[in-house]
Amino acid sequence: MDNLTHSFVGAVLGQAGLKRTTGLAMPALIIGANLPDVDAACFFWLEGTEHLAFRRGITHGPPALVLLPLILAGILWAFDRWQTRRGTRPEARLPVRFGWLYGLAFIGCLSHPALDWLNVYGIRLLEPFSSQWFYGDTLFIIDPWLWALLIGSVGWSWWREKLGGDQRPIARGAIAVMLAYIGVNGAITWLDNATRGTMTEPYPRAYIAAPLPLTFWRREQIAQLEDGRWISSDWKGSDFGYGYANSDQRQCRLPDLTEARRTNSQLDAFLFWSRAPFASRAADGSVILYDARFYDPRARDRFSVALPDVECVELSAG
Structure with missing residues (x-):
């Protein structure tokens, strides 16, 4: 998923109550939710399509999900100590507990591959132990409906908190709605795969039910026919290449x-x-x-x- 979604997932987890566990909890959750994407730095040394083989791999696998939160927690803990020595530490900040910092950074990091798995791009969840790709085919990589839910709930909960109210029910409700939304989209994909959408015999050799932007209830039906051609129910001319304006x-x-x-x-x-x-x-x-x-x-x-x-x-x- 995009980094805006990752960031607001971290923020809504904090607003749901996790930010009360330790000082610097929100940075641990929000930065942690984006941390596996440090592999984007590969664009500085890889060329062409080489980034495709590197991204969503080693930094999204089990060892990284243990080590990256540890590094983040250490940096945040050191930052708090540095501010204390300088006399610039905010008085309202809760005491910083390293164990909680690590736990929250871990939760944030764990949310990242969980979300990335949901789209058709894929993720290598077991890297470096296995290079197998996993695909959820559940959400489009940028989901405006999820944006609206997360941004709205975080903003509303923050506003209620500023007025002296309890923001946690709003954030927890948003998390429940988000999980329900993901579940509904997963069911739509499952049903489309089970029925092959509107496709009839001869049934395709391979089939992908790909989520679409905005119209989350629809699926682009991408299929490989027996002769090797790939077709799409949602592409120009319903056939890759043949439907494109360039006759070549x-x-x-x-x-x-x-x-x-x-x-x-x-x-x-x-x-x-x-x-x-x-x-x-x-x-x-x-x-x-x-x-x-x-x-x-x-x-x-x-x-x-x-x-x-x-x-x-x-x-x-x-």
Whole structure:
């Protein structure tokens, strides 16, 4: 999920009562909820699609979820001691308890992969013990409805607290509604997968029920047919490549890339990450690899790999 969602999940947990456990509880929860995304720094040293193979892996796995909160708790504890020595520590701040700081940072960190698992991008929950990708297919990566719920509840609870009231029921109610919302979306995805949506025989070889932005009750039905083509119920022309305005865009037979990926780090990273890879014809007749979940022929850098030395063998459009 996006970092705004992660941040407000940490904030609503604090408003639900956890911030009363120790000084600096809110920073521990909010920063902790974003901490696994330190892997975004890989953009400084990785090129092209190599980030796809690195992100949502090692910093989202079990060892990181233990160590990252420990580092954060140590920094916050040291910050409190530093302010005390300088005489700048706020008088209203509760005593800082390291054990509670670590526990809250851990809860914040744990909420991060739990949310990331909910979308179609995927997450390697067991890294470094296993590189298997897990997909929840439950929420779109940016969910405005979740934004509205979290921002509204945090703001309302803060306002009530400032007026001397108890903010905890508001935040706890928001958490209950959020969990119910996730549950309903999970049920929609489950039902769509069970029925294959509106698709009829011949049934697809592979199928993804992908959540959509805003219209959370709908699912983009992404499917791979027996001939290897990927189609989508919610994309232009309902067929990747054939529905695009550029008539040169055609799906190609996916070649054997076993040898090529050994010497091409971009290709290897893409195929390691891709859940629904397909080949499309470039203007010069060569091949471009896309992923059916993130298909956009106008933005070829982030979620695609060009293979200029591979000739496109087109699949039938019918």
